[in-house]
Amino acid sequence: MMDPAYLLARFGGVARGTTLQDYGCSRTRIAAAADAGEIRRVRQGVFALPKTDAGVLAAAAHGGSLTCAAALRAHGVWMLPAPNHEAHVWMGRSGRPHSHEGCSCTTHYSPGSAGLGLAPVVVCLIHAYRCLDEEAFFAAYESAWNKRLIGAHDRARIRRELPRAAGWLLDLARPDAESGLESLLRLRLHLHGIRLDCQVSIPGVGRVDFVVAGRIILEADGRENHTHAKRHDDLRRDAAASALGFETLRFDYAMIVHDWPTVLAAILPALGRSRG
Numbered sequence: 001m002m003d004p005a006y007l008l009a010r011f012g013g014v015a016r017g018t019t020l021q022d023y024g025c026s027r028t029r030i031a032a033a034a035d036a037g038e039i040r041r042v043r044q045g046v047f048a049l050p051k052t053d054a055g056v057l058a059a060a061a062h063g064g065s066l067t068c069a070a071a072l073r074a075h076g077v078w079m080l081p082a083p084n085h086e087a088h089v090w091m092g093r094s095g096r097p098h099s100h101e102g103c104s105c106t107t108h109y110s111p112g113s114a115g116l117g118l119a120p121v122v123v124c125l126i127h128a129y130r131c132l133d134e135e136a137f138f139a140a141y142e143s144a145w146n147k148r149l150i151g152a153h154d155r156a157r158i159r160r161e162l163p164r165a166a167g168w169l170l171d172l173a174r175p176d177a178e179s180g181l182e183s184l185l186r187l188r189l190h191l192h193g194i195r196l197d198c199q200v201s202i203p204g205v206g207r208v209d210f211v212v213a214g215r216i217i218l219e220a221d222g223r224e225n226h227t228h229a230k231r232h233d234d235l236r237r238d239a240a241a242s243a244l245g246f247e248t249l250r251f252d253y254a255m256i257v258h259d260w261p262t263v264l265a266a267i268l269p270a271l272g273r274s275r276g
Helices: 002-009 019-022 027-035 053-063 066-076 121-131 132-146 152-160 163-173 180-191 228-243 253-258 260-275
Strands: 012-018 040-043 044-048 088-090 104-110 197-202 206-212 216-221 247-252
Touching: 002 012, 002 019, 002 027, 002 121, 012 019, 012 180, 019 027, 019 228, 040 053, 040 088, 044 053, 044 206, 053 088, 066 088, 066 121, 066 132, 066 260, 088 121, 088 163, 104 121, 121 132, 121 152, 132 163, 152 163, 152 260, 163 180, 180 216, 180 253, 206 228, 216 228, 216 260, 228 247, 247 253, 247 260, 253 260
Parallel strands: 088 104, 216 247
Antiparallel strands: 012 044, 040 044, 197 206, 206 216
16 A cells, blocks of 8 residues: 555645545545654645645645745746745636635636646746736746746747736747846846847857947856855956956846846946947
């Protein structure tokens, strides 16, 4: 007889009792595992491993799957910090929510059949557009595309289900943004009418994030780019670029996310110098 905890681990930490029974677990075995603390009863007919993510548990208690920002982050999509921590739950087209202790869930209805666990990435992105600002959605969308978590069919579905007002964001998106910082930088400069050449290979320098006006290099350095070796390599690249007539501007996570005026105050004069 299959062990309920073993099966739950294979199902992402949460499943309906009927699913466990389909794989040979009797009701008696499931009840015994719950009584022994090997698994926990989330609500009637739904079970989870004790250490399952709290958001997934809340969504399962509510009657659906975790969606929106928390689920995208769990899928490995680059996300801006979320302003709140309540569970967003996908209920499919017409699922019935269940009352549960401490419920502060946000419920999403959209086409499809919602299971338990994490909602699919394409569904999470559709819901994220409704809940997040345009910058957060755009960065998440490009990240999911870059990581090959959404394909052409998914992107077509997103375009169908989002309002027409989102079309310009989807048109601007690219699959080669390697970090959300790049996405934010390009989106914000686009709104200033500044065109960027993306992921440019420069002989003797290597590939850079952006080139503006043919001679200004913009680099978005993530939180992981703080090692001494990485810093040395960046300085070497900047020196090589300078020898070729380029000016390099580097901005880290804190500057792009929390201090955008300083970033813009550096870029606009550089553009003026390049045209002088």
